[in-house]
Each structure stands twice: as structure tokens, then as C-alpha cells.
Amino acid sequence: MITKKILLSFPKVATGKPMAMELIKTYNLDFSILKALIDDNIKGTLLLEIRGEANDLNAGIVFLRENQIGVKEVQSMVVVDEKKCISCGACTAVCAVNALEMDENWSLIHHEDKCLECMLCVKACPMRAIHAVM
Amino acid sequence: MAKTYQEINEKIAKGEAVVVTAEEVIDIVKKRGVKEAADYVDVVTTATFGPMCSSGAFLNFGHSDPPIRMAEITLNGVVASGGLAAVDTYLGATQPSNDRGIEYGGAHVINDLIAGKEVHLVAKSPGTDCYPRKEIDTWVTLADLNEAYLFNPRNCYQNYNAAINTSSKRIYTYMGILQPNMGNITYSTAGELSPLLNDPLLKTIGMGTRIFLGGAQGYVSWMGTQFNTACERDEKGYPTTPGATLALIGNMKEMNPAYIRGAVYEKYGTSMFVGVGIPIPILNEEMMSFVSVENKDLHTNVLDYSVSKGGHPTLKKVSYAELRSGSVDINGKIIKTSPMSSLKVAREIALELNHWIKKGKFFLQEPIQTFPIGNALKGLEIKEGESR
The missing domain is CATH 3.30.70.260 (ACT domain)
Structure with missing residues (x-):
């Protein structure tokens, strides 16, 4: 199954x-x-x-x-547009499960499997680089 | 041995200057000591890429035939000032558009212009004898404009507080979304890479200092607004509260849209990420000592943004190393910390400025005038009475 x-x-x-x-x-x-x-x-x-x-x-x-x-x-309900993302970190502030987090070089990483679909990151992104898949 | 600006510039011209970033210099000082490192290193590059609301652009459109004295001006639906001469305007970064609100504002128009896009210019005028036209509706690109330069009244905050929310409701701020019941902490700094934290007493950064601004060579044009050098400092002189600021100027026609970006803060407004890099000349051991500062030695206060009356109360003083660690302990509660400004892009800027200097494309400019130390900040008093 x-x-x-x-x-x-x-x-x-x-x-x-x-x-x-x-x-x-x-x-x-x-x-x-x-x-x-x-x-x-x-x-x-x-x-x-x-x-x-x-x-x-x-x-x-x-x-x-x-x-x-x-x-x-799809793994996650959200997609991060890497061309628009500047790795500021604003989305990580609201991601309670660390599906969005900064790596050791302060670049944003998206663990799609961890996403709980709260969608707060969509609102938190100042670049509007995070979109819902539908 | 002390060096002069001229000696450093001569080394840059010969391709012999030793240029490192403010992060790289930390290890150099640890290995060689301040004295030897001060002899060895000539320039340290610093940078920041964060949201800076007090930004905007002066634009001159050129005259149409017959000419118009533009009184009401919009660019892609964003109102620009009609309070200057006939075809001059100032477009503020945080001005929302009439149709899309804060989702598209002045900062986005500035980014579109720098990216070479056509922008819709609509202006109205009552008409005058010398400027008879009453309406204009056209499209302009950056190349079409006579002049277009950023003039940002307040950038590069020397230090800034971290934010928390002790209330039971989520709040939406310029420090991002703050979760209720101390759910998170946000901070906005490049820390040990940040320009004014590497020159805490503004010994080398003053009016006329040549800088990297949005990918162009720009200048520090004045002290920034809300300039506060009477701020709290640690024993070495580093501010532990917001501190100094800079007014910056630079030619938009030479800028790169990657380093000037429109930003939206939910339920707050439009802002602009501004890429700034400032070179610090290592004139002597004192400057080398200043630039060798590390995140563990730089501090700021965590302020409660859920309280606005009487200022945000301070919950705790923390170091930038603690904030960068990912969590801070406040009264026994482990709270997640997140950045609001991009260290990744700040590092790219520090390296790009580094390359400019190494290649002899960028020379240091000694300040024409240094800024005052001990300049305090005033609030706004509300005075009663309709006429005075």
C-alpha cells in the first residue's frame, strides 16, 4: 500500500x-x-x-x-520560485515544522515532505516567491 | 604602520591591494594579530541586503511637445510627487499602487525601471501659459529618462532590534509575521559583515564615501534620517541599539535589478531590499581592531512588538551569534529565531565589491566631512490647540 x-x-x-x-x-x-x-x-x-x-x-x-x-x-502545497527568492529568511519565521529553513550558507531550503500546508509562508514572503500549487 | 587613503588607492591602481571581506578578516586577525593584520590588509569589504523603507528615486522625464507641468503623476499606477519642477519627480519606495495596493508599490516600479521594463506614465496638470498641456499618457524606460538616481534618506541601520510578540494574537509587522505567545523572534542584520558595525564610530564612513549601491558605484550623501550616535554602546564602542544611519545616492542607470528589489510585508506595506557594500580602509590598528568584530561580540535587544505605547518593551539583550544559532532562551522558553535580511546576497555584494577593488575598478574616497558623534534622536510631541 x-x-x-x-x-x-x-x-x-x-x-x-x-x-x-x-x-x-x-x-x-x-x-x-x-x-x-x-x-x-x-x-x-x-x-x-x-x-x-x-x-x-x-x-x-x-x-x-x-x-x-x-x-x-506533488510533495507540498507550496512552490518556492528560486528565481525570485533572495534567501532573506522571512518565510522560515512562520514555518513551525521547519519545512522551510536556512542551510549552513544561509540559503533557503525547502523540505517539501515536511510541509503541513498552513500556507503562512505565502503571506510571509516579501518577494512573493512562494505560491500555492492550486 | 599607518596608511593613507592615497597609499591604499595607489596599491589598488597597481593591483597590489589586499582586499578581504569583513567575515574573512576575522580569521586573519586571529592568526596574525591586529598589528600584523593591519599592515597586511588594505581594505575590508562590508555589505548588507535588507528591507529599507526610507528609499526612493528622483526622476526627470524630459519635456513633451507641447510641454506639461506635471501636477498629479502616476507610474504603473503608483503616485509620485508632483511637488517638484515640471517634469521632475520623487518616487517613494513604500507608496502603494492605486490598483494593486501594497502588492505593487514604488519599490517595484524602481525595480522594473532598473530591469529595463517599460513603465506607464500618466500625469495631469491644470495647464499654464508656459506649460499648456493638461494630460499625458505614455510609456517610458530608464533609458528614456534624462536622470534617474536613487536617493535613500535612511539606509544601512548600524544595528537594529530583534522582534517578538508576547500577545495572544498573531501580528503583522515590518519585522515579518510574529507568532503569538512569543512564538518566534525575527532579526534584520548582516551582523559582523554589516557596514556600520565594522566602523562603529564612523571614522572612515562619512559624506562622500564611495560605496556599492544596487550594483552601481554610489556615494554616502549625508547622515541618514533618525541618525542616532548618542545611542547605547558597549565598552568597545559598538552600538547595542539602532545607532547611525546613512543617506545614499547612486545612478539607477548603472544598477542591477538583482540588488534593488520590491518587497511586500503582509498587512504592513511595500518596502525595498537595497544592496549596499561599503569598503573600509585599514588605515591603522584601530580600524583593523574594529573590523575584526564577531557576531558573538555584537548585541541587540529583543523588543516586544505587541506593545506600541511608550515604545516596545525590551525582553532581553542577545548577541548576534545567539540569534544566528537558530534559537534564544527567554525565561526558560526556547524560541526560534529567523533572519529578515539576506546574508546570502550580502555576501555576494561584499565579494563583488572586493573584485571591483582588486581589479582596479573601484577606488576609495575619503569622506569630505565626517558625521557627528553624540547626535541624539527626538520624538514627536503632540501639541494641543488648532491655531498658534
Whole structure:
């Protein structure tokens, strides 16, 4: 049994199809919806934490892609734009779990697996270099 | 043996000057001692890259045909001063835009100009006999402007307090987001690399000192606002409270957008990260002794930002080594400490200035006038009565 966090993007053609039911019924997958932004007939994004056997999980992802759904594995809900980041450290002040911390050279490092998705770093970043993935 | 500015500049011209950063010099002094190190090293480079709100730019747009006397001016929706001559303006770094608020302010316009981007200029005027045009709507780049120079009234705070929040609510400050119940401490300094902490009594940094400003060669133009040299000091003369400041000037047309960056502090406002590097000539053993200071010997106060009336109360005096260690103990509670200014970029600036000097591209300028020591800070008294 493995767990992955995946971000699904539904183009207009794929909205309205019962994809989630297929994942449960056909591929024996279990999931929690972490975040959903869906506009019927326009587009949608869905962040899932998905659990199942490795084979089933891979097959489920192939099925989604065959239906024009973008599938991206994500570790963390936030992305740090390294081009914008100046390593000031303001985000580390609010990161309670040290998912964002300074290394020995005072350069920012992002431990994506530690993130608890409080999203405070997005507000704390003076360069606006930290964005939510959706 | 003492050296003069001229002797050091002659060495720079010959490519023989020994130039090290204020971090590198610490080990040199430990190994060789102050006397020998003072003979060996000619220049020590210092730098800082932190948010400095009291910054801005003077711009001259040139005259349109027919001309306009610009009274209400916006650049990318950010209001600039109409209080100067017809096509001169001052754009303040912290001015928010009319459409995007603090997310895009004067500092971001300055960064966009330095990056070579086109900026939307809109101005209005009542119209006069000699300046008949009443409106202008156009796009300008830095290259189109006659003059564009940063003039920052207060940069390079010699020292600055660290911040904490003892209240039960999260607060949003220019020292970042402070978590409730003493959840974190923030501090903003380059510490042992910081310009004015390496020359605590301003023996070599004064009006006319040539500096690195935003990637260009700029100058110290005056003492900075809120200049406080009557501040508390340790026994060696290093300030333990905010202390001196500098007013800086430099040509935007020679700057690098990596070193002048717009910043947003949530629920506070726009600010600007300013990259400054200042060379310190090692004229004698006293200067060598000053620049060899380490974070463990530099101190500041942790102030409670949740209390504003009567000034922020002091909770504890700490060293920069303690702040850099990642946590500080206050009344038995271990509290996480985080920086607000970028030591990483400050180090890049100290090295870049170092290379300029070694390559003979940058020469030292002796101050035309030194700044006063013992200059105290005044508050603002609220006086009653409508007319006086």
C-alpha cells in the first residue's frame, strides 16, 4: 500500500465525467480530497491524497491521463520560485515544522515532505516567491 | 604602520591591494594579530541586503511637445510627487499602487525601471501659459529618462532590534509575521559583515564615501534620517541599539535589478531590499581592531512588538551569534529565531565589491566631512490647540 499526493487538472473536455468513481471501482484506490476547484464545463483542479497498491495506482494514473486529465505528483502545497527568492529568511519565521529553513550558507531550503500546508509562508514572503500549487 | 587613503588607492591602481571581506578578516586577525593584520590588509569589504523603507528615486522625464507641468503623476499606477519642477519627480519606495495596493508599490516600479521594463506614465496638470498641456499618457524606460538616481534618506541601520510578540494574537509587522505567545523572534542584520558595525564610530564612513549601491558605484550623501550616535554602546564602542544611519545616492542607470528589489510585508506595506557594500580602509590598528568584530561580540535587544505605547518593551539583550544559532532562551522558553535580511546576497555584494577593488575598478574616497558623534534622536510631541 502506498500513498501519493497528486494534483489533477481537468480541461474543459474532461469536466463532468465521473472520474473519481472509476478510480474507486475499477482501480481499488482510496483517496481524500485535500482541495478542489471545479467549474463545470470550464476547467477544474483537484488535489488528492491517494492510497492503493502500486500497480493499481499507476494504472489509475494512466487511466486519468488517457482521459486528458493532467496528473502531477506533488510533495507540498507550496512552490518556492528560486528565481525570485533572495534567501532573506522571512518565510522560515512562520514555518513551525521547519519545512522551510536556512542551510549552513544561509540559503533557503525547502523540505517539501515536511510541509503541513498552513500556507503562512505565502503571506510571509516579501518577494512573493512562494505560491500555492492550486 | 599607518596608511593613507592615497597609499591604499595607489596599491589598488597597481593591483597590489589586499582586499578581504569583513567575515574573512576575522580569521586573519586571529592568526596574525591586529598589528600584523593591519599592515597586511588594505581594505575590508562590508555589505548588507535588507528591507529599507526610507528609499526612493528622483526622476526627470524630459519635456513633451507641447510641454506639461506635471501636477498629479502616476507610474504603473503608483503616485509620485508632483511637488517638484515640471517634469521632475520623487518616487517613494513604500507608496502603494492605486490598483494593486501594497502588492505593487514604488519599490517595484524602481525595480522594473532598473530591469529595463517599460513603465506607464500618466500625469495631469491644470495647464499654464508656459506649460499648456493638461494630460499625458505614455510609456517610458530608464533609458528614456534624462536622470534617474536613487536617493535613500535612511539606509544601512548600524544595528537594529530583534522582534517578538508576547500577545495572544498573531501580528503583522515590518519585522515579518510574529507568532503569538512569543512564538518566534525575527532579526534584520548582516551582523559582523554589516557596514556600520565594522566602523562603529564612523571614522572612515562619512559624506562622500564611495560605496556599492544596487550594483552601481554610489556615494554616502549625508547622515541618514533618525541618525542616532548618542545611542547605547558597549565598552568597545559598538552600538547595542539602532545607532547611525546613512543617506545614499547612486545612478539607477548603472544598477542591477538583482540588488534593488520590491518587497511586500503582509498587512504592513511595500518596502525595498537595497544592496549596499561599503569598503573600509585599514588605515591603522584601530580600524583593523574594529573590523575584526564577531557576531558573538555584537548585541541587540529583543523588543516586544505587541506593545506600541511608550515604545516596545525590551525582553532581553542577545548577541548576534545567539540569534544566528537558530534559537534564544527567554525565561526558560526556547524560541526560534529567523533572519529578515539576506546574508546570502550580502555576501555576494561584499565579494563583488572586493573584485571591483582588486581589479582596479573601484577606488576609495575619503569622506569630505565626517558625521557627528553624540547626535541624539527626538520624538514627536503632540501639541494641543488648532491655531498658534
